[in-house]
Amino acid sequence: xxxxxxKRKLAEGKRVCGALVEFNCPELIEILGHLGYDxxxxxxxxxxxxxxSARGLIRAADGTGMTSxxxxxxxxxxxxxxxxxxxxxxxxxPNITTRAETEAMVAAMKYxxxxxxxxxxxxxxxxxxxxxxxVEYFTKMNDEVLAIPLVEDQAALANLDAICATPGVDxxxxxxxxxxxxxxIPGGWxxxxxQAGVAKVLAAATTAGKPAMIVALDxxxxxxxxxxxxxxxxxxACAVFTxxxxxxxxxxGRQ
Numbered sequence: 001x002x003x004x005x006x007k008r009k010l011a012e013g014k015r016v017c018g019a020l021v022e023f024n025c026p027e028l029i030e031i032l033g034h035l036g037y038d039x040x041x042x043x044x045x046x047x048x049x050x051x052x053s054a055r056g057l058i059r060a061a062d063g064t065g066m067t068s069x070x071x072x073x074x075x076x077x078x079x080x081x082x083x084x085x086x087x088x089x090x091x092x093x094p095n096i097t098t099r100a101e102t103e104a105m106v107a108a109m110k111y112x113x114x115x116x117x118x119x120x121x122x123x124x125x126x127x128x129x130x131x132x133x134x135v136e137y138f139t140k141m142n143d144e145v146l147a148i149p150l151v152e153d154q155a156a157l158a159n160l161d162a163i164c165a166t167p168g169v170d171x172x173x174x175x176x177x178x179x180x181x182x183x184x185i186p187g188g189w190x191x192x193x194x195q196a197g198v199a200k201v202l203a204a205a206t207t208a209g210k211p212a213m214i215v216a217l218d219x220x221x222x223x224x225x226x227x228x229x230x231x232x233x234x235x236x237a238c239a240v241f242t243x244x245x246x247x248x249x250x251x252x253g254r255q
Contacts, residue, residue, distance in 0.1 A: 033064025
């Protein structure tokens with residue numbers, strides 16, 4: 001059975017940093033793991049990642065000791081189940097706006113009697129039933145899998161305290177880009193109204209004793225976000241690659 005290294009680090013009060021990988025490339029995930037990233041964010045909502053293709057990427061993360069977190073396409077128990085059985089260490093559910101929606105996502109990730117997750121004792125996540133009994137696996141996984149609501153809609157701001165305080169929530173992530181869209185401010189990531197919403201998410205998560213997660217746009221932004229109180233940072237692998245590749249081309253002095 002897998003032990004969730006990210007959950008352990010957060011329980012110890014550590015700051016962590018992960019990579020949002022937009023490409024279904026296991027070698028890239030292995031490289032990030034060897035570089036020391038704490039977790040990888042795999043995207044089943046925007047980047048074409050289905051449960052079958054997720055297996056190889058999760059396996060790559062496991063091989064380097066990174067925790068794999070998958071953003072599922074919707075708050076649907078059947079969709080959540082497939083990624084969990086593939087071995088995901090955590091699930092991010094998008095567009096959470098109420099406590100009821102948060103309770104539903106948590107229930108989908110937990111085995112009875114805590115939740116409603118369907119039992120399969122020979123999944124990849126259970127090491128195919130070889131290394132432990134089903135009872136041992138079901139019990140341990142209820143404690144290991146990270147439940148992460150994504151707060152990215154203006155409508156959620158009125159319900160933040162209830163969302164963050166929902167039993168079973170481990171991390172709260174906010175998405176300034178979609179928050180801006182929901183406010184009618186396309187591209188308004190740094191708009192004061194959007195940043196006020198982001199600050200409310202951080203405050204509510206902190207009050208509830210939950211680490212808050214956000215994307216860092218660059219190293220300076222990441223340092224500022226850590227100082228602000230965010231304990232879980234994400235960086236886009238595409239953005240890092242693009243920046244480094246452009247910088248090399250500009251500095252190499254080709255004719």
